[in-house]
Amino acid sequence: MEMEKVYNSKNVEEKWYKYWIENKTFSAKPDKNKKPFTIVIPPPNVTGSLHMGHALNNTLQDIIIRFKKLQGFNTLWVPGTDHGGIATQSVVERMLKKEGKTKYDLGREKFLEKMWQWRTETGDTILDQLKKLGCGLDWDRTAFTMDEVRSNAVKKAFIELFDKGLIYRGKRLVNWCTHCGTALSDIEVEYEDEKSNLWHIKYPFKDSEGYVIVATTRPETMLGDTAVAVAPDDERYSGSIGKIMILPLVNKEIKIVADYIVDKSFGTGAVKVTPAHDATDNEIAKRNNLELIEIIDISGKMINVPEKYAGLSVIEARKAVVADLEEQGFLEKIEDYSHSVGRCYRCSTTIEPLMSEQWFLNVSGMSKNAVDAANEEKTVFVPQSWKKPYVLWLENLRDWCISRQIWWGHRIPVYYCVDANGQRKADCKPKAAFETPKECVCGCKDFVQDNDVLDTWFSSALWPMSVFGWGDGDNNEDLKYFYPTSALVTGHEILYLWVARMVQFGMEFMKDIPYSHVFIHGIVRDKSGKKMSKSLGNVIDPLGIMDKFGTDALRFALTQSAAPGRDMQVSDESFLAARNFSNKIWNASRFIIMNLEGIDKLEDNINPAELADEWVIAEFTNTAKKVTSYYEAYDMDSAARELYDFFWTKYCDWYIELSKIRMTSTDLKVKKQVLEILIYILKSFLQLISPIMPFITAEIWQILNGEKSAIIAESQLQITNDELQINDESIKKMSVIQDIITKIRTIRSEMNISPAAQIEAFFNVLDSANENAVKDNESYIKQLAKLGLLSFGKDIQRPKNSALALANGFEIFLPLDGLIDIEKEKARLSKEIAAAMAEIERTNAKLSNENFVKRAPEIEIEKIKARLNEANLKIEKINDSLKFLG
């Protein structure tokens, strides 16, 4: 098998992702004999194109799925997309705008046709990109939040909640986006600090001289004020409570009320109350029975105000009101002030709180159940630190505004009887139903459906159930087997928007949590720690990275820096490093495969014959154990680092290099024996890293196994924790030899000895503890330190002009007469003496500390003593050596 010298990701990737799809490698069916491990994808919006956040999120899910599959679980990862409500509708609206049209020009029906057409044409882009990313999803199960099955789930959920009385309609203060033309839920509002002013306005008393000064960030809303509120215990106003004031510009009588929520230390301690356009004021109004005047309509224009201001936008009204207040002497002062302003999470338009008729869901019961599930550890958070904010959020939740005044989405399945003129009949109750009702109890047969659609997150909240057919007839074998799912993998930005609500709905409808583990990863940031955004121009496109460095490199780089719950910074360098790693894997494999030429058959079992074999097996076993437990703890970043470190610094740098001695052996048995170990470990390594790097491992696995049917994703982990015996002794012995080799190399490097020069070395044995281990493996030292001759002795005479290395009970002389720079060697040795002196000082300080000797464990004291002895010996020997130089 010919392998290219450089790993060519493109050919390999195309071949394999097609293979996985065509062969349905990742499809799963209920199987009572196997344990399921299930994940449902956080469905990306149909507007989506793969960005780094998706790449990270889906890579992590894929790692979990692929690893569990290697462990023998019946794994299932369900793909799908979300219709994305407002976000998607506005994409199509923008397209219409380019043609100079609005959705109203088309009308609801035609507009929705357009939406569906768009969704059919481009809505699956992101799923294709996930295929390129290598995601092991069961594509036959691809779901869409607005397909028939999911729509039925939504209807069923709505009707159940409606019939339980949990869904109700009411006119309340809601967050209104004037741009999107719809109400939003509380969490769909994002707050951002904004520089503004604090206007201080005088409200004069009606029956006496004087006035009260109120401070406000929204002077225009004074037109809708119905009171001024002060703190009940504010002495400045204790005599004024109940007094009547004249509202400037409007000339309306309003009174002063007392309310606990007013902070007397803020501003003047007096607050203007606009019950119809401020949440706090609305609360005050409820407590004090205040009148409610709506002065801003859903288009953001002023209404119910003096003629002069009617029809103005909020901004215009603000200017006019401030100007008039100033002119009429009501403006005390204007201060600079910075405060947070609510904005629409989709279009960033400033949110207008206003009164509106909406559908609400009472969530108190399901919230409590969700909190209990978290407290009983039925839902486990990784990292655990997310549990607290999650629980806190659920505990303070207000009813969820679930209706939206847009067209794209699940139309609310509520029907109203209408009279002959098409007017809703006031005396008939609205009905929630799957289909338009045939007949009402009142006898009428004409119905209209509610115009609103549901919050897109309503259907998302049903996702872990609806993907398995919940609400779609009796076909729920999948639901029984796969629900609750095993893990949910997501970023923290949708913890409340989505995660919490799935738990609420799961508890409500299934009486069980939707998933047992919530793995929360961080956000991908750019090199300087900024969030990636199109406006900042710092977006790194994962498709570009896949193209340039390979998908495995992208995945590895992301995984390596994905510590649970922490944001990560990525840059081209990190992908480059990962690309180099994939090339390293490729070439190490290539080396082994090249050496298989002429070898007919290898055994599956391995027979360690010498130190390096035992050592590499011990090291690998340790690595495999660690990696397994890392994966199981969702610690994928540690798994990635551990595998990288083992493979590069242990397997390649040491073991492969040492294997070359036997690789050139004329005895085929010797060569076979080392190849068996090399392959055994390589294959196990490939399995362990295949969840992170599925493409390159699939390719090498197939080549190594020499047959087309060898599919790594379908293999079972060959390393189990007890299979291989760890010989700790081999690690100790090996480290002695590695240390000797490194020291000789250092001398060669510092003395500029050509790598080609086969120099001699004399090992004077000072301490026989390691003598045999080193003698037995002198071929290692010769090979890796490039020595021509190596001799041992007890009283070896120091050759003239030789360099000195002290290591593990040996005094090593490298006769370098003619090659050595005497001054350089003297300088090098002096430096070592200085280091040894410092060591003596440190260790002596410890040993002369009575408390240390008295309280530290014996083993620590012995260690320090040994270090002191070594330092002393070092100085003695180096001094000896210095005498022989020059």
Place this chain on the structure above:
RNA sequence: GGGCAGUUAGCUCAGCUGGAAGAGCAUUUCCCUUACAAGGAAGGGGUCGGGGGUUCAAGUCCCUCACUGCCCACCA
């Protein structure tokens, strides 16, 4: 205002239950040694944010301050 993270080499980050500071990138020197120059070997570089404390011993535990980031809140 409350909460949660983070602060370790020039940059990005590891360092588990406390016992001599690590990796990658960058940098310096040498090397195209027949797996890999997308590579190999060796080196330089850190008083682990400041200050206290516990301990024989603290990057690691406790307190406190500072800064950065994020989340939550009825910041008029």
